[in-house]
Amino acid sequence: MKALVMLWVLCCVAPLSWASERGKLEKIEIDTSFAARARGVDQVMTVCRGCHSMKYIKYRDLANLGIAADKITEWRAGQPLSAHITSQMPGEVAAAAFGNVPPDLSLIVQARADGIPYVYSFLLGFYITPAGLPDNHVFPETKMPDVMGVSGASAAQRAEIGGRARDIVSFLNWAADPHEEERHRLGYYVIAYLILLTVLLYLVKRQIWARLK
Amino acid sequence: MKNKVIAWIDKRFPLTQFVKHELTDYPTPRNLSYWWNFGFLAGFVLVLQVLTGIFLAMHYKADVVQAFDSIQHIMRSVNYGWLIRYMHSTGASAFFLMIYIHMARTLYYGSFRAPRELLWWTGQGLLLLLMATAFMGYLLPWGQMSYWGATVITNLFRATPFVGEQVVIWLRGDYSVSDATLTRFFALHYLFPFLIVGAVVVHLVALHSVKSSNPSGINLADKDNIPFHPYFTAKDFFGLGIFLIVYSIFVFFLPDRLIEPANNIPANPLQTPAHIVPEWYFLPFYAILRSVPSLVGGVVAMGLSVMIFAFMPYLDRSRIPGGARYRPLYRILFYVFSIDMLVLGYVGYIPATDASIIVGQIGTFVYFTLFFILPFKSRAEEAWLIRRGLPPAVVALMASEAEEKSKGQPHRRKGEAS
Numbered sequence: 279m280k281a282l283v284m285l286w287v288l289c290c291v292a293p294l295s296w297a298s299e300r301g302k303l304e305k306i307e308i309d310t311s312f313a314a315r316a317r318g319v320d321q322v323m324t325v326c327r328g329c330h331s332m333k334y335i336k337y338r339d340l341a342n343l344g345i346a347a348d349k350i351t352e353w354r355a356g357q358p359l360s361a362h363i364t365s366q367m368p369g370e371v372a373a374a375a376f377g378n379v380p381p382d383l384s385l386i387v388q389a390r391a392d393g394i395p396y397v398y399s400f401l402l403g404f405y406i407t408p409a410g411l412p413d414n415h416v417f418p419e420t421k422m423p424d425v426m427g428v429s430g431a432s433a434a435q436r437a438e439i440g441g442r443a444r445d446i447v448s449f450l451n452w453a454a455d456p457h458e459e460e461r462h463r464l465g466y467y468v469i470a471y472l473i474l475l476t477v478l479l480y481l482v483k484r485q486i487w488a489r490l491k
Numbered sequence: 492m493k494n495k496v497i498a499w500i501d502k503r504f505p506l507t508q509f510v511k512h513e514l515t516d517y518p519t520p521r522n523l524s525y526w527w528n529f530g531f532l533a534g535f536v537l538v539l540q541v542l543t544g545i546f547l548a549m550h551y552k553a554d555v556v557q558a559f560d561s562i563q564h565i566m567r568s569v570n571y572g573w574l575i576r577y578m579h580s581t582g583a584s585a586f587f588l589m590i591y592i593h594m595a596r597t598l599y600y601g602s603f604r605a606p607r608e609l610l611w612w613t614g615q616g617l618l619l620l621l622m623a624t625a626f627m628g629y630l631l632p633w634g635q636m637s638y639w640g641a642t643v644i645t646n647l648f649r650a651t652p653f654v655g656e657q658v659v660i661w662l663r664g665d666y667s668v669s670d671a672t673l674t675r676f677f678a679l680h681y682l683f684p685f686l687i688v689g690a691v692v693v694h695l696v697a698l699h700s701v702k703s704s705n706p707s708g709i710n711l712a713d714k715d716n717i718p719f720h721p722y723f724t725a726k727d728f729f730g731l732g733i734f735l736i737v738y739s740i741f742v743f744f745l746p747d748r749l750i751e752p753a754n755n756i757p758a759n760p761l762q763t764p765a766h767i768v769p770e771w772y773f774l775p776f777y778a779i780l781r782s783v784p785s786l787v788g789g790v791v792a793m794g795l796s797v798m799i800f801a802f803m804p805y806l807d808r809s810r811i812p813g814g815a816r817y818r819p820l821y822r823i824l825f826y827v828f829s830i831d832m833l834v835l836g837y838v839g840y841i842p843a844t845d846a847s848i849i850v851g852q853i854g855t856f857v858y859f860t861l862f863f864i865l866p867f868k869s870r871a872e873e874a875w876l877i878r879r880g881l882p883p884a885v886v887a888l889m890a891s892e893a894e895e896k897s898k899g900q901p902h903r904r905k906g907e908a909s
Contacts, residue, residue: 334560334563334567339567381756384563385563385755385756388747388750388752388755389752389753389755389756390752391752393752454755455566455573456567457566457567457573461573461574461577461743461744461746462743462744464574464743465739465740465742465743465744468739468743469736469739469740469743472732472735472736472739473736475732476729476732476733476735476736479725479728479729479731479732480729480732482725482728482729483725483726483728483729486721486722486725487722487725487726490521490717490722
């Protein structure tokens with residue numbers, strides 16, 4: 279039966295290693311600080327929102343996150359706080375211009391395998407092909423233009439753009455799962471409680487079984 | 492006061508008698524290992540799934556326009572909606588894991604053999620119900636994988652002789668997976684768990700009539716049977732604690748590990764995902780389906796791969812009790828089977844390549860070969876082991892079982908008076 283346990287362990291561990299085999303994505307540590315997210319939301323609301331919506335995020339969610347009220351007032355342009363964030367370019371117009379409706383960004387880091395490195399590497403993946411056409415290493419033939427100007431950037435500019443891309447991903451990560459921190463916090467309490475409970479249940483079991491001769 | 496109330500009830504309903512018969516006096520082999528915990532754990536997960544599912548249904552909208560959004564509403568705006576939803580989505584995997592370990596234990600220790608055939612077959616029925624429920628539940632989030640998974644699987648019914656096309660339309664309620672499909676899958680996903688509860692009751696009635704098998708493989712003397720309560724309730728609750736810790740690690744820290752990224756993209760009938768994969772618990776069977784080049788052949792192979800477990804009481808011809816315990820060859824077969832399941836699972840997970848198809852075909856061949864050689868192997872192994880010598884308790888049990896069998900089915904020749 280020990281071998282069976284080993285099989286199950288292998289079964290659980292193996293998929294983790296397959297997932298990490300995807301090449302060329304740059305692993306990054308997510309900055310979960312408020313400052314990074316606030317910088318990220320600035321980028322998303324002023325640049326990305328030109329074409330992309332974030333329909334599962336309401337302006338009120340940004341207020342609850344702690345974003346300055348005057349900024350939110352400016353972004354929502356008279357819409358109520360309960361309005362969902364829509365793109366500035368209507369879907370049909372974008373589809374006519376780019377050939378595709380730009381994807382909604384609320385869940386984007388969860389909607390791609392290895393979402394965080396994927397989005398980060400995608401943002402920094404623009405380059406000019408030998409034929410002089412723009413393209414992307416991560417998503418070849420993407421319809422999205424090189425909004426951040428990565429392909430023509432010098433090394434110093436690249437570092438600065440990389441910092442902005444990090445902030446964007448930090449914010450998108452929050453947007454995809456706003457309850458993540460609450461979930462982790464609660465998780466530690468729940469598991470600590472369960473460990474204590476399980477120890478007690480083990481002692482109860484031992485005591486009851488001790489009655490048997 | 493308490494005794495008075497119970498006495499009042501007992502006059503009208505056999506409460507005390509029931510508790511005594513099924514719990515406090517129910518004889519359970521004292522040597523059951525922790526491998527015998529998983530039936531209880533599966534039952535616990537069933538309750539968890541029903542409870543979380545009822546609360547999800549209060550906020551979910553079974554409508555192609557609103558389904559995906561309503562899940563996000565649950566995840567973001569409903570109080571602790573994220574917790575209920577992650578408990579439910581993780582619970583589905585937990586359910587299959589518990590059932591697969593429960594089945595592996597039954598196969599390893601030969602718990603399916605006489606007189607527990609009906610117990611095993613009700614379990615087989617439960618597995619089918621569980622698979623159907625999980626499959627229909629997976630459509631409800633209306634993500635890309637939900638939609639295309641349901642499309643691929645309902646398409647398999649095209650293999651039905653003569654009326655394949657009609658059966659597929661009848662199942663979907665439309666020419667393609669659509670609103671009609673979503674609403675009926677939701678209705679059935681809510682109904683099936685209650686059928687499962689009913690089938691679990693039948694499973695338990697069968698269990699309490701034949702009693703638990705045990706790792707020694709032999710029937711224990713009365714003194715080695717102990718009451719289920721408090722001994723096994725205590726043991727099961729300790730096991731439950733361990734289960735809940737592992738389950739909570741997934742619910743709180745790794746809930747996305749069990750959700751395909753593509754299912755966070757709303758269903759789009761115009762765009763097929765690059766790679767359609769089912770949930771992990773269907774992967775080995777999916778690999779078998781893909782290993783056979785023809786649709787009908789693949790469907791038959793997949794159906795047979797799930798249903799073949801039901802034949803185990805007849806495929807295993809050995810009269811030696813205890814499953815793998817006294818039978819080294821059977822034990823080897825069991826481990827080869829376990830490894831084969833993992834290989835098939837991996838093949839089902841990765842995109843099909845020439846190499847993976849060949850590995851899948853070898854895996855499928857091994858899968859069925861293991862079952863088909865079992866009748867011959869078990870007889871040969873039995874003869875070999877008897878020659879080599881078996882523990883006296885096992886020999887005694889085999890003799891008493893043989894005697895019982897001959898009493899149950901008296902050999903009558905033609906013309907012989909009864």
